Amino acid sequence: MIRYIVKRLVFAIPTLLAVLTLVFVLVRIVPGDPAQTILGDQASQEALQALRQRLGVDKPIFDQYVDFIKGALVGNWGESLVTGRPVLAEVWAVLPYTVDLTVAAILLGALIGIPLGTWSALHRNEAIDYATRVISLLGLSFPAFVSGILLLLAFAIELRWFPVISAGKLDDPVERLRNLTLPAINLGIIMAAYVTRVTRSSMLEVLGEDYIRTARAKGVPDRAVIWRHSLRNALIPVVTVVGLYLGILIGNSVLTEIVFNRPGLGKLIVGALNQRDYTMLQGLMVVYAFLIVAVNLITDLTYGFIDPRVKHG
């Protein structure tokens, strides 16, 4: 098992390097000048050139690349071109907010989606099934920024239960939970919709299997058939989907972070892109690539826990 994990991590290195190189080149091909962003449109060419020199963005792209790789290997990811603060510090400062939001959304998605999907599958083509399918489709097609504003109008403006600015400090757990609730619901709804639909179709497939019929014929109680024989087997595609959709979740989290005024990786990357903050973009891409690799690995390992027939070695 350990050998498997190490092997996967070693294989991830070329992926990370490829992503990094691609991002490094792409952000520099796109027109735009970080010096102009910082100094504004009245800055003289002399001042712009001086700043470009100080930021190191006037060097040939290959030299910049070598500098960056050298720094990255020793843990120096450089400083944000725009704010001047270390990239790693900026990422660390917002990472807990992203982790909170993502974990909460996945949990919420699973807690709502798996029972709902199972229930829907067990009542196939009944009113409950139709209702679940329509509701989950609504959840999928609702843009995150619209549902976010609606949640704010209802719970922050009308009822005043939650704040509009869902940022705040992390050291107070009650405050942290209060700030997390609405954004997590907003993102959790999308996740729940995905999970519901996948669980339903997966359950339907498993329920039609021979071994389920055999179990029922042997007189195994319904509860055991559903929980032990069906759901456990149906969960593998669900786990795959949760893993795959993590990327989508990160995409949607940008909108959620903006609407709810939460710091987070999504907001960081959009800001960096708008301001042509090359170093920040590079750092963030490494984090994202690493996250995707890690999530894939965790997903693969989870298969083994759910289904003992899956072996890693």
Add this chain to the structure above:
Amino acid sequence: MYRTLIGTLALGAALAVQPALAQKTTLNVGMASADAGKLDPHLSATTPDKALFNYMFNGLVRFKPGSMNPETIEPDIAEKWSSSEDAKTWTFNIRRGVQCHHGYGEITSADIVYSLQRAADPKRSGFSSDFKDFDKVEAVDANTIRVTLKSAVPSLLGLLTNYHGGNIVCKKAAEEMGENFQKKPVGTGPFMFSEYAPKQSVTLVAHKGYFRGAPKLEKVVYRYIPSDASRDLAYTSGEIDLLYGKGEQTWVERMGKLPNTVVEVFEPAEMAVLYLNTKMKPLDDLRVRQALGHALNIAEIVTFKGAAVARPAKSIVPIGYLGFTDDVPLLKYDPAKAKALLTEAGYPNGLTIKIIHTSLPGMLSTIEVVQQQFRKSGIILDMEIVEHATFHAEIRKDKSAIVQYQAARFPIADTYLTQFFHSSAIVGTPTAVTNFTHCNDADAEIVAARSEPDQAKQKALWKTAQQKLMTKVCALPIYENLLVWARRGNFDFGFKLEGSLNLGPVVSELAHFK
């Protein structure tokens, strides 16, 4: 029972010492931005940063709070000043007792000399070109400095206000911190930097030793809220008290209806102008440029933007700037004349002009209206819409036949004329700024006005410059969009807000909740 009684009494006593209605002393500001930039007043020129510098820094002189009229400039760190007859030598007397934040000591002439030299150094400042006519800045004694100029500048005092390079930084702090100064700026203003929360806010606290007296507010939390809808909701829910507004009529009307709310509409207006590339076909033909002018219905655009926030532009220099004149040949809306001019220029069936434009919503909606108006006269605008930073890069490579640009500058005609119409500012040249038109017809007047000591003659030169450039149709001024903010009705700036050069309301030691 006994414990409960004691507890109740203690709680009662604690409540009793609280004032019946505690006066609010924390101001929450909502700014339309994702984050702070470099918090160094000599480096950052973005709107969110500039508005914040206002609270932390002083200049040698300042605009009267709530105004941006150069004629209202009054003492700030300098208590008085004098100049030589040729306006090339200026002496400033530094006020005693001006304290730097965080115990960095009293301001002396050494700080002023350091700060102005720093602002003039392209390696440490984005505003070095403003100081190109400075010969030397020297300390005469501990409380006197002398500025010697190579040639007279149109508004020296303007350069020394608490705006851009005129903001005074504390020498000891800036030297000690080096690059870190931008993370923990130290000035002398009524509020001092306390904390930065990434992607969330900057917190300032009252500078008790402020030379005009301790601020009435204890704290200012400057929150970065990029989403317009969320910023409005945060105001509605009571989480912010003062917010940056959308420069739209509907926003003004909607916010104006909220209880205990005052909408502030103030100067400077950002002027939207279509800069025409006179070296690029087909705009190298004067008749085509005139046709564009006659195809443009400015009144309709102002109606579209809303009369509460927009007014028609009257010249290539914004209304109210020192040297502005409306005695210029403005082209009237006349589609028939536009078509006739196009026919005369050899385009009887109309023509297509390719332009690059930003995707920024406020500017995009303007050019889309212009596009429809032009279509009526047979002019097709073929627009390549790009993201804003790309737009800025592309237009500086001289790639667009027409550039729509919105800007506000230091309110004297020289800034606009120099940056947008002097030959030294032509894009693609080593000294480029924002001359997208390639016009150089008023170079002589622009340069002469800079060092003209007689203000009447100076104004006459600026007027001639505007007339020449407008006659050549180098640019088509469209409209001016005023700044819009909203505040709680019980929050008082301590003065009437009519203008703020730093693009955000000044929050001074006088600001308080009633």
